[in-house]
Amino acid sequence: MGRPVFIHPNPNILSRLSSESNGVARVTPSMVEALRWVSDHEENISGIFLCPEDSSFSAFRFLEIALNYRPAVPIFLFEPTLQKQDEIAKRVKSSTRVQGFFVGTESYDALVANLKLKVDEKIPKKRLKPTPEQEHQDYTALPISDFFNSDKYPYDLFIYNPPSRISFFASKDSSVDGNYLESLAKQANYLYVQTKDLINDKKLLQEAHSQLIENKDIPTDWKTSEVMASSKELLNKIKNNGASEQVVTDAQQMLGDLFRLISTIDTGDGSIHRLIDKAKNCDRSVFCASYAMLICSHLKYEKVSSLEILGMACVLQDISLYRTPYGDISNKDPETLTENEAKIYFKHPTLSADIIAQHTDVAQVTLQVIRQQHERKDRSGFPGKIGGNLLHPMAEILSLVNEYYDLTKKFTNQKLLEEELVREVYPHYSEVVSSAFKSVHTKL
Numbered sequence: 001m002g003r004p005v006f007i008h009p010n011p012n013i014l015s016r017l018s019s020e021s022n023g024v025a026r027v028t029p030s031m032v033e034a035l036r037w038v039s040d041h042e043e044n045i046s047g048i049f050l051c052p053e054d055s056s057f058s059a060f061r062f063l064e065i066a067l068n069y070r071p072a073v074p075i076f077l078f079e080p081t082l083q084k085q086d087e088i089a090k091r092v093k094s095s096t097r098v099q100g101f102f103v104g105t106e107s108y109d110a111l112v113a114n115l116k117l118k119v120d121e122k123i124p125k126k127r128l129k130p131t132p133e134q135e136h137q138d139y140t141a142l143p144i145s146d147f148f149n150s151d152k153y154p155y156d157l158f159i160y161n162p163p164s165r166i167s168f169f170a171s172k173d174s175s176v177d178g179n180y181l182e183s184l185a186k187q188a189n190y191l192y193v194q195t196k197d198l199i200n201d202k203k204l205l206q207e208a209h210s211q212l213i214e215n216k217d218i219p220t221d222w223k224t225s226e227v228m229a230s231s232k233e234l235l236n237k238i239k240n241n242g243a244s245e246q247v248v249t250d251a252q253q254m255l256g257d258l259f260r261l262i263s264t265i266d267t268g269d270g271s272i273h274r275l276i277d278k279a280k281n282c283d284r285s286v287f288c289a290s291y292a293m294l295i296c297s298h299l300k301y302e303k304v305s306s307l308e309i310l311g312m313a314c315v316l317q318d319i320s321l322y323r324t325p326y327g328d329i330s331n332k333d334p335e336t337l338t339e340n341e342a343k344i345y346f347k348h349p350t351l352s353a354d355i356i357a358q359h360t361d362v363a364q365v366t367l368q369v370i371r372q373q374h375e376r377k378d379r380s381g382f383p384g385k386i387g388g389n390l391l392h393p394m395a396e397i398l399s400l401v402n403e404y405y406d407l408t409k410k411f412t413n414q415k416l417l418e419e420e421l422v423r424e425v426y427p428h429y430s431e432v433v434s435s436a437f438k439s440v441h442t443k444l
């Protein structure tokens with residue numbers, strides 16, 4: 001009997017499903033852990049239930065990898081928005097190979113009802129032979145057990161029976177009789193799916209992913225998670241490989257997606273709030289970039305410069321903190337740094353700008369904003385105590401957002417955080433920038 005896999009960021013949902021299934025269900029909050037099961041052919045998986053609104057990994061990448069190993073296992077999404085919209089759901093199904101949608105509150109039995117093998121007593125319908133042409137096509141081996149747990153199969157099966165051995169093949173777009181499938185399983189563990197069908201499915205998925213932001217069928221919260229996941233990936237790349245032209249290109253792509261996402265979000269339904277919340281839990285660079293873009297659009301700054309100057313500065317600002325002689329100190333609370341770490345920390349704006357200037361063609365004005373990322377209008381910032389007219393307006397925005405990010409990590413109580421902003425932060429910044437920040441902040 002196969003085990004369904006549930007991937008959801010909500011631990012309550014996971015523990016409920018685990019106990020309702022008497023421990024049969026495999027549950028995890030991590031797509032990466034689920035992929036370990038998916039890629040292990042010894043695992044007998046009956047279905048995959050995935051929440052695409054988790055930013056820890058890209059749901060599209062997950063689907064793509066799952067398709068490599070388990071193209072016949074049915075996949076369902078916990079995606080309440082789509083469940084209610086039939087037409088859109090159909091389109092998402094066709095491009096993502098997802099077979100259905102759930103909210104997450106359903107009982108275990110209701111979720112797996114689709115996975116019960118509906119074997120009827122009919123005589124097996126399919127006993128076809130491959131054409132000579134099909135015989136020579138390239139096939140990929142898959143466990144037959146993957147085909148058991150659905151009444152709809154993504155691949156048809158037929159049998160090729162030369163005198164010496166029996167082979168089972170699958171080609172696309174037809175139905176399979178349950179009894180027939182069972183009889184095949186008694187004779188062999190694997191069947192062979194046409195590789196070109198798998199390649200086509202993968203292409204559809206990649207197309208849906210590349211048109212992610214424009215794709216009106218994908219719900220905003222799902223898109224947000226995808227952008228957050230790609231920003232995390234970018235950050236890892238920066239941490240591992242340092243500054244390079246490739247990093248700049250990837251950052252431009254991520255910032256472009258983030259900007260388009262923010263400008264298409266419907267402000268009335270709480271999506272922006274959820275985006276900022278996710279960004280807060282993701283990393284400083286994407287949080288600063290999201291907030292800074294909202295402020296730029298409030299101040300009616302031009303889009304390209306907002307992205308190229310401020311957006312890029314947000315992403316690259318802390319590059320010198322990732323690989324110091326004392327390891328990665330970018331996530332440390334400045335107050336807990338050792339003396340030697342603090343020496344680097346208080347120089348990191350300049351050090352970051354120098355590293356970037358050395359390895360990329362990033363514009364001088366972006367470097368200036370990076371150098372001034374912690375300066376304040378009243379000259380009480382660091383490292384150069386630069387203020388007044390020498391402080392670039394975009395650097396002032398970044399500096400204020402950086403301070404706000406630190407406070408969100410320090411204060412869990414919203415009221416205390418707001419008081420701290422009024423008392424310790426706003427007085428150091430210009431009226432224009434602090435009121436733009438306040439307008440954006442109060443709307444969220």
Ligand SMILES: [Fe+2]
Nearest residue numbers: 317318373374
């Ligand atoms: Fe910084």
